[in-house]
Amino acid sequence: MQQAQKSNKSRGKRLKKSxxxxxxxxxxALAVAGVIIYHLLPYNLQGGYMGVPxxxxxxGYLITDLxxxxxxxxxxxxxxxxxxxRLKRLYPALVAMLIGTxxxxxxxxxxxxxxxxxIIGTNLVYLYNWWEVGHGQSYFDRFNGESPFTHLWSLSIEGQYYLIWPLLLTAMIILIKRKQIIAWIMLAFAVLSAVLMGLLYTGPDNLNRVYYGTDTRMFSIVLGVTLAIIWPATHLKASISNRGRWTLNWMGIGAFVIMGWLYFVLSGQSVxxxxxxxxxxxxxxxxxxxxxxHPGSDVNRWLTNPVFAWVGTRSYGIYLYQFPVMIFYEMRVTNIAAHPLWNALIEIAIICVISELSYRYIENPLRRYHYSELPSAVKNFFSQQSTFGLKRLxxxxxxxxxxxxxxxxxxxxSKEAKTALQKDIVKNQAKSARKNKLALAKQKQAEAAAKSVKRQRELLKKKLTPSQKRIANNYGLTKLQYLTVHQQPVTAIGDSIMADTSHDLQTVFQQAYVSAAVGRQIWQASSVIKQLKNKGELANNVVINLGTNSPMTASQIDSVIKEIGPKRKVFWINCHVPTRNWETEVNRTIALAAxxxxxxxMIDWHSYSQGNSNWFWQDNVHPNPTGNTKFVQLVATDMSKVLKIK
Structure with missing residues (x-):
């Protein structure tokens, strides 16, 4: 028993030359800061997700070097x-996070x-990333039922690496022997993994396979492995020439600049x-x-300070607890968008406090605990003279x-139950699908009529039928507003907001074709528009309602507008999404495009709906039946101003 305890204790000791x-x-610290800022303020650091590589x-470097x-x-x-x-270092905090969440x-x-x-089962065996490939949502879908576990995909890849790599490295050392050859083999594996990512990438609509797959993400770890083989920490000499020192320094500075540049410019939806x-x-x-x-460079000293030391040593906990804190906080605080920076700071503070508690009371104690002593500890815990005292509580x-x-x-x-909102969206989408065929059939005729000013003036002089009067009254439209828009050919493209309002939209805009999908993102719009153009089904008036599900950049909006073309009128409805920190930036980006x-x-749904919480379902984002009426009223009113006949 003592021999076993001695063996266990020796396993925790650091290597002599380490x-x-x-x-x-x-x-x-730089890596975890990038990830956290990206999730909290995605407009400010759109490439922060690359903290994971x-x-x-x-x-890859540290484990292989050891x-x-x-x-x-x-x-x-x-x-x-x-x-x-590895289990003592990683498992306690992971289990605590899974149980607590x-x-x-x-x-x-x-x-x-x-x-x-x-989700819990696959995380415990480090296979969650593959579960995400088949079941999870896109890592960049920030609104549609975002999971507090999504970020754990990377820990599964790390777990798989820890399991396989010691065995594989031992086999390669025994069979190949020469480190140079092993390094070249690993470099080839890294390049192969990166090429596989490029080949399997089919566009932003289907990212899960390349984003979560072990084979397509392993190149980052393998590059670290390769470096450890050719650049072992204990074999590097501190005594080097001044020229060599500054070569290393400039290499570090250049790398830092490239990493910072990628943090700021490389969107996760970019090819x-x-x-x-x-x-x-x-x-x-x-x-x-x-x-x-390298002990001869100054980079290690530059990256050493108390703040970085605190964040770096607690980076595992910070990474673990970030998503649960963010998602639960944002579900409780209904107006994140009003003060995005203050809310971000509050969330960071909560994450740091929980991470510190985890580090002090879970990670550190259990990493050093000798589990061979567990049976005697359990016996002591239940004995009348227990040394644990009140700690037993x-x-x-x-x-x-x-x-x-x-x-x-x-x-x-195994499947999420549909809410009243989701049922309403499905019902309205079904109605919209039936009307879409009819709308497309009539659009060509309507387009021809729309080109004739004389014909339009004649239409505006007509009296409203009882049915038309009822529709105009229900949506708060004047006769002129209603007659201006009701036969205008329109293509409406949007996300779940558009899907929810589609029935009301087609009630007023009788020649409207609606293409709406739950969770649709800005980067998916161009392909939808291209398909409609190729079929000759894109109307001269295009209504866009995107921006709810994630932040979007000016270049992404530009690509959509350019795909529509300069000869068509584009009516972009801005967003009411107070539960997300990107609302203000999205609306500002839309306004600049207009x-x-x-x-x-720009149709300013955000300002029009401000202070009218009774227009929305419980999520305060999707319009309820009253909100749908108000939404379509605004769209019709604003479009009638642009499309009015002189």
């Missing part, structure tokens, strides 16, 4: 010891219960991100790691949380 490189905490590269040191000192790698250390969902947010059992962009970020990360690892909330999470997992449905293009008109 160096703790403090600058790596700085690199981790930085984490991967650091992990394994190679162990091989050099002992002539073997202690697989069991390695796996035990699952319990919160069970108690307070049952709309997120769907698939909880599968370049998947065909070279993430690979470039990984190369830059490896260059920064190389400069930081902590078992009560722990057992309660585990029980609540287990209950939630047991009752969790000023930039003479054929683009």
């Amino acid at each position: 160096r703790y490189i403090t600058g790596f905490d700085g690199i981790r 930085i984490f991967f590269a650091v992990s 394994l190679l040191q162990e091989w050099e000192q002992n002539g073997r790698i202690d697989f069991i010891g390695f796996y035990v250390r 699952g319990a919160y969902i069970t108690l307070f947010q049952r709309s997120l219960l769907a698939n909880l059992r599968s 370049l991100a998947y065909r070279g962009g993430m690979f470039l970020m990984s190369l830059a990360s490896v260059a920064l790691i190389a400069a930081c690892a 902590w078992v009560i909330p722990v057992v309660l949380l585990v029980g609540i999470c287990a209950y939630g997992s047991a009752i969790a449905p 000023k930039k293009y003479s054929n683009v008109y």
